[in-house]
Amino acid sequence: MDHVEAVSPAQVGRRIRNLRVKLGLKQQDLASTDISASYISLIESGKRAPSDTVLAVLAGKLGCSPDHLRTGRDDDALEDARLKLSFAEMALRTGDNGAALQSFGELFAKPALLDGPMLLRVRIGQATALEKLDRIEAAIPVLEELRKDPALAAGSDEWCRVLVALSRCYRNMGDTTLSIEIGEQALSTLDALGLDVTVDHIQVGSTLIGSYLMRGDLTRAHLLAQRLLPVAEEHGGRAGRGAVYWNAGLVALSRRQLPEARALTERALAMMADDDNLRHVAMLKMTVGWLELQSDHADPVRARELLQDAGQTLAELGTAVEQARCEVCLVDAHMRLSQWDDAVAHARRALGLLSSGPRVEAVGARVRLAELHLLRGEREDGLQSLHTATRQLRHFPPSYETAQEWRHIGDVWKRQGRSKEALEAYEQALQASGMPATYDPAHALAGQRQR
Template sequence: MPSQGTIGDRVRGLRLNRRMSQAQLAGPDLSDSYVSLIESGKRTPTPVVARLLAERLGCTTEFLLHGIEPRQRIDTELGLRHAELELQHGDAALAAERFTEIVKAADEENAMLTAHARFGRARALEAQGRLGQAVEAFERLRREASAHPERLADLPLAVALSRCYQHAGDRLRARDLAAHALRQAERLEITQGEIAIDLAAAIVEAREEMESGSAELAYVRRVLDVNGVPDVVDRSAEIDALWQASVSAAAGDDSALAVRLADDAITAGRSARLALQLARVAVHWARLAGTPVAEAERLVEAAAKAFATAPGTGRERSEALIAHARVRLRAGDLARAGELATAALEAAPDASRTTPAEARLVLATVALDLGGDAMGHLATARDLLQSLSGPMFGSDRQAARCWRELGDLYGRAGGRAQQTAAYRKALEAAGVRSALAGLPVNAAVSG
C-alpha cells in the first residue's frame, strides 16, 4: 500500500525508524536545518537531494518522492489499464469497481494516478446510465482540474459533462459546456483524436436543425471533413487475446510485460472506437434539418456500414437505417425509404427503444404519400411507444418526438381522437405535462 503523508512525513518517519538525528541524515553534504525544512514541508528536495536522502534512509527515491515503490506503482498502472479495458470491452459495472479500488488504495502523494482512476470511474458510471452520479463525479473532477491543472485537463471533462447533461435532458447546460470546450479546442486547433470527435458528437447531438453561421456546427463539419467515417475493422479477438495475455503475465509476476500487453490491447481497440463515434456524429448530422440530401446520404451510408461491421452495434445500425430512410423521404424516393425502414425493423434488436416505432412511422408516411392506408402502421407505432415504460438512457426527448410525429400522421390520416391522444403523450414524454396543464393540447404542442 502507498505511504500516507507528505515527503517530509516520510523523511521524518524513516529517520526516526532508523534512530538517526537530523544532523546524521544531513551528513557532510547538507545542513541539519535544511533537513528540518524538508520534514516540516517548507522545502521540497531536488531530485539529487532526494536520491541522497533515499540512500541514507535505505529506501528508493520513488518511495521517498511519491510514497510508492516502483513495483507498487507499476501494479497501479496495470490496474488502471485493466479497468480501462473492462470499460471499453467488458462490464462497465466491474470497471467502476476496479477504478474505485485504485482510488481507495492511492493517496495525495499519488494524486495523478488517483485523478485518472476517478475519471475512469465517472466514465464507467456514465456508461451504466447512472447519470446523476456521473455528473457529480465529473463536476468534482472539474473543480480539481481548476485547482490542479497538472493533474487533470479541463477539456475532456467539459466534453464528458456536456454529454451527460444532454442525455439527462438539460440541453442548455450541455450547450454551454460544449461551447466552453469548443473555445479550448479551437485555440489548440484540435480536429482529430478522441477529444475532438467526442466534442463533435456532443455538439451535434443537441441540435435539431442547421444554424446559419453556427461556430459549433462549423466545427462539427471540420471534424467530419478531416476524419470522414472510416471503415471499422473488428479486432475484438485480438483485443481479447492481448487482454488475457496481460492477465496471465500479471499472475506470473511479470508486471512490466503485463502493462505492455494491456497497452497493446487498448491501442488495438482505439481505431474502431473512434470510427464508431464518427459514425454517430455522421448519423446526427444527417438528421439535421437543412443538411443537403447528397451529403446526408453519403454520411449515413458510411455510418450504417460501420455499424454493420462492428460487433454489438445492432441498435445503432437500425438507427442509421432509419436516418437513411428519412433522407430518402426528403428526396422523394418513397420505395427506397420503405425498404430501409423495413430493414431497420428486421435489424432492430431492442424493442425497449424507439427505433421499431420510428420504422413504423416512416412506413406510415410512405403509405400516406402513396395515398394508401397507414392506420395499421400507426396503431403498431402507438403500441410500441406505449410499451416504453420508465426513463430510458437519453431517449425521453426522442420518445416525445415520436409521439408528436405520430400525432401529425394521425392528423393526416383523419384520426382526430388518436391525434389528440398522441400529442398528450408527447407532452408527457417531454416532461411538461404539469407545466402545461389546462392549455389546449394543439396550442401547447405548436407553441
C-alpha cells in the first residue's frame, strides 16, 4: 500500500540538475571543500546516491528541503497537506466526522504529497471516520488493507488502533466469531513480542471482553477482566483503567451481579469523567444510567439525568446506533416515571435513527413501543408492533443480545395472556443463549412402533 514515489539516484540527480539550471547556477557553485564539482556531476547523472548529509548541503544551496530533492514534493504543498491532516484529525476528535472523512479523502487522492507516516495516519483516520459515521461495511476493507500492510509494525500504536477498530467493527456487524479471532490473535502477538504488559494489552483486551460478552462467553470475559484489572491499576492511565473497570462492570452485569456491576461502572465513571474523549464518557454515563434502572432501589430521576446528559453528547459525537441505544434507555427511565408520552417519543426517535439497516436495537425499541401502546389501551397498535419485532428478530443470528430480546418479547406476550406466543419466544431465547431443546424419547418410541 506504499503510494510514495520510490527514491532512485537518477530521479534525485535530475531534480538537483533542474533546480540548479533554473537558478542559473553551475556545478562549481554547488561544490564545497567536502563536495567536489565532479562528485556533483556524478550525482546529477544518477551514478552516485548522495548521503543525507550531502543532500542537506545541496538543499541549502538550492533553497529547498532535502525531502524535496529526495521525493520531488513541493514544500508548500507538503505543508498544506500537513495542515489538512491536522484539521482532519481535529475534526475527528470534535465529532465532525463528515468533514474529517472529506479531508482524509482529499489527502488520499494525492498520495505523492504524503510521506509514509502521513499516509498511514490518513488511512487510519479514514477508517475511523467511516466507523463513526456508522459506515462499517466501508471501514472494514480499509482496516483489512492496513492490517496486511508490512509497514504496520506489530506492537506499534498504529497497529493496535487498527486491530482494535477491526475487531470492534466485526463485532458491531454481528460477526462475533471473527471479532474474537482478531482480538485473541492481537493479544497473542503482544505476548509473543516478549514485552511487559502494556496499555495496548488493555485496549485490545477491553475490546475482546465486549466481543466475549456479545457471544455470551461470560467465563472468558470474566477471566480476561480479572487479568486486566491489576494491569490497568499498575500501567494504565485513568482512561485506560476506567475502560477496564467499565468492561468488568459489564461482565458482572451479564453474570447478574448487579451490585458489583454498578460499583465497577460508577468507579469507571469517576476515573473517566474528566477524560477528553467525550464520546466514551457519554457511553459510560449511559451504562451507569441503565444500571441505575436495574437496581433494587432504582432512582429513575438520576438515571434520566445521566441518560439525557449522555444523549446530548452522543447527538454530536456518537454514531446513530449509540444514539439509539441511549434513546432506548431513556424509554425505560420515562416508563419508570410514568411519563408515557416522553417514552413513546424516545422509542420513535430510536427507530428513526436505526432506519438505515437491521439492528437488534431496533427490535428493543419496537418491543418497548408495543408495551407503551398496550399500557395506554392501544391494543391493535401494540400487537402489531410486537408481531413486527418478532419477525425482525428472527433474522438475527443467536447471541446473548438476541436472547435478551426474545425474553423481553416473551414477557410482554405473557402479560397479555398469550401463552402460546410467550412460550415460543422463551424457547427462542433459550436457543439463542446456547440451550437447545432436550431430546424427546417419544420419537424413539414412535420409530419402534413403525418398525
